[in-house]
Amino acid sequence: MQLREARQLSLAEQLADLAVEALIDEADLTPKPALVDRRGSGAHRDLSLGLMHASALALWPMFREMAEAAGEAGAIDQPLREALGRIGRDGEAQMLATTGGVNTHRGAIWALGLLVAAAALEPDDCIPAALALRAARIALIEDRQAPTPDSHGARMARRYGARGAREEAQLGFPTLLLHGLPRLQASRAAGAGEAHARLDALLAIMAELVDTCVLWRSGLPGLNSMQRGARAVLDAGGCASLAGRRRLRLLEADLLRLNASPGGAADLLAACLFIDRVGGLSGSH
Ligand SMILES: CC(C)(COP(=O)(O)OP(=O)(O)OC[C@H]1O[C@@H](n2cnc3c(N)ncnc32)[C@H](O[C@H]2O[C@H](COP(=O)(O)OP(=O)(O)OP(=O)(O)O)[C@@H](O)[C@H]2O)[C@@H]1O)[C@@H](O)C(=O)NCCC(=O)NCCS
Ligand SMILES: Nc1ncnc2[nH]cnc12
Numbered sequence: 001m002q003l004r005e006a007r008q009l010s011l012a013e014q015l016a017d018l019a020v021e022a023l024i025d026e027a028d029l030t031p032k033p034a035l036v037d038r039r040g041s042g043a044h045r046d047l048s049l050g051l052m053h054a055s056a057l058a059l060w061p062m063f064r065e066m067a068e069a070a071g072e073a074g075a076i077d078q079p080l081r082e083a084l085g086r087i088g089r090d091g092e093a094q095m096l097a098t099t100g101g102v103n104t105h106r107g108a109i110w111a112l113g114l115l116v117a118a119a120a121l122e123p124d125d126c127i128p129a130a131l132a133l134r135a136a137r138i139a140l141i142e143d144r145q146a147p148t149p150d151s152h153g154a155r156m157a158r159r160y161g162a163r164g165a166r167e168e169a170q171l172g173f174p175t176l177l178l179h180g181l182p183r184l185q186a187s188r189a190a191g192a193g194e195a196h197a198r199l200d201a202l203l204a205i206m207a208e209l210v211d212t213c214v215l216w217r218s219g220l221p222g223l224n225s226m227q228r229g230a231r232a233v234l235d236a237g238g239c240a241s242l243a244g245r246r247r248l249r250l251l252e253a254d255l256l257r258l259n260a261s262p263g264g265a266a267d268l269l270a271a272c273l274f275i276d277r278v279g280g281l282s283g284s285h
Contacts, residue, residue, distance in 0.1 A: 011067065011071065011120060011123055012064045012065075012067035012068045012071060012120060013064055015063060015064070015067040015116045015119055015120055015278070016060045016061075016063035016064040016067060016116070017060075018116075018274055018277055018278055019059070019060075019063040019112045019115075019116050019274055020056050020057060020059060020060050020063065021273075021277075022112065022270040022271070022273040022274040022277070023052075023055075023056035023059070023105065023108060023112070023270050024052075024053060024056050024057075025198075025270075025273055026266055026267075026269050026270035026273060027049060027052035027053060027056065028049070029195060029198050029199065029202070029269075030195075031199075031248070031252070032199070032202060032266065033206075033229075033230075033248060033251045033252040033255050033262070034252055034255035034256050034260060034261050034262065035261060035262060035263070035266050036048065036049055036051075036052050037049065042256070042261060043217070043255060043256055043259050043260060043261040044261055046102045047102060047104060051099050051102060051104060052104055052105075054098050054099065055095050055098055055099050055104035055105050056105065058094050058095060058097075058098040059091055059094070059095060059105065059109065061094075062087055062088070062090065062091030062094060062109070062113070063091075063112065063113065063116050065087050066084055066087050066088070066113050066116050066117050066120075067116050067117065067119070067120035068120070069083045069084060069087060069117070070084070070116075070117035070118070070120035070121045071120045071121070073121075074121070075121075076121065076134065076137045076138055076141070077141070078141055078142075078144075080117070080138065081138055081141035081142070081143055082143050082144065082145055084113060084114070084117055084138065084143075085143035085145060085146055086145065087113075088109055088110065088113050089146075091109050091113070092106060092109060095109070105267070106151075107165045107213070107263065107264050107267035108267040108270050108271070110165050110166075110169065110267075111165065111168070111169060111173070111267055111268060111270075111271040112267075112270060112271055112274055114135035114138055114139055114169055115131060115132075115135050115271055115274055115275065115278075116274075117134075117135070117138060118131045118132075118134035118135040118138065119131060119278050121134055122134065126278045126279050127279060128177055128181055128275050128279070129172075129177065131275060131278065132172040132173045132176070132177055132275075133172050135169060135172070135173065136169060136170055136171060136172035136173070139166070139169035139170045140170050152212060152213070152216040153165060153166070153212040153216075155216070156212040156215045156216055157212075159215075160210075160215060160220070162210045162212055162215055164210065164211075164212035164264065165212070165264060165267075168209075168264075168268070173268070173271065175205050175208050175209050175268060176205065176268050176271055176272050176275070178208075179204040179205055179207070179208050180201045180202075180204050180205040180268060180269065180272040181201070181272050181275060181276065182204075183197075183200050183201045183203075183204035183234070184197050184198065184200070184201035184272060184276060186200075187200040187201070187238055187239075187240070190240075191240075192238065192239070192240040193240065196238065196239040196240040197240075198269065198273070199238075199239040199248075200234065200238045200239050200240075201269060201272055202262075202265060202266070202269045203230040203231075203233050203234050203238070203239070203248075204230070204234060205265045205268050205269060205272070206226050206227065206229075206230035206262050206265045207227050207230040207231040207234065208227070209227075209262075209264060209265050209268065210223065211223065211226065211262050211263070211264035211265050212264060213261055213262065213263035213264045214226050214260045214261065214262055214263075214264070217258075217259050217260055217261060218255075218258040218259055218260035221258060222255070222258045222259075222260035223260075225251075225254045225255060225258060225260065226251075226255060226260055226262055226265075229247070229250065229251035229254055229255070230251060232247045232250075232251070233247040233248045233251060
């Protein structure tokens, strides 16, 4: 992370910057299959790139507040979990006010909020595994103030047993740590450009994730198409290869036909970009 010009920012402000930048970079990354990007709105009718940017920027105070709460708490316990839940719900309300009621970043608030708090708790130990473990420990604590969810994710849990965003965090972000981040690093090491490496990371997440956004919109056929199609792109050589790009076009056509949008995978890509950068904080605050 380039911190020279940002030295006067507090740690909480730096973490909020990193979180918002990760959201904006995820939104801008193009061509993402069936997701909002620079080309258009993918499978969505109510989202646009401008809305994704506005939503990301509106979340900056929430991320700063989460980092401050974690820094002040200094330990992972129920009061911290419940403070983060309250700040997260206020952040969701701010997001909905900004977007006119459209859910742009609910999953990202959850994943990035936990990771921001985990980073603020121990800024000198932000290697990915340590960060994910602390985030998981927070996510495992019950938030007694949380309303019983009747979310799309809760419905997908009842219908398919898919525990979605909650479980991904409680298990320490396995899809991100075992698939997204290693693929980002491997594609970079193999000489792919940064955009291609990020797209490969997204595909590695899509190939594994049980994305409740996809399940909600397109059921098991959509989930299978997403996972198999993403795997096919990577097996063909990834997004930096012509064969991979051909497969990517086929994957997008399939997802659009099914109205499937890998919104959960997109959130985890943003979390992956955050983790990739936050390691640079060590010793620099
Ligand atoms: C614990 C919560 C995450 C709530 O979880 P739950 O599953 O009950 O709720 P959902 O509202 O369904 O939100 C979960 C969002 O997480 C993303 N996601 C999906 N699967 C996964 C996964 N396996 N791993 C990680 N992340 C995942 C996904 O977000 C994206 O999709 C959103 C659009 O979805 P949706 O509105 O359902 O659908 P549309 O496509 O718009 O459908 P139509 O209406 O058009 O038909 C978009 O926002 C993406 O971000 C899931 O949607 C947590 O949110 C919670 O408890 N919050 C309370 C406050 C709190 O404690 N905060 C924590 C502070 S750290
Ligand atoms: N780029 C994107 N398109 C659609 N839904 C998303 N949720 C998070 N990022 C998204």
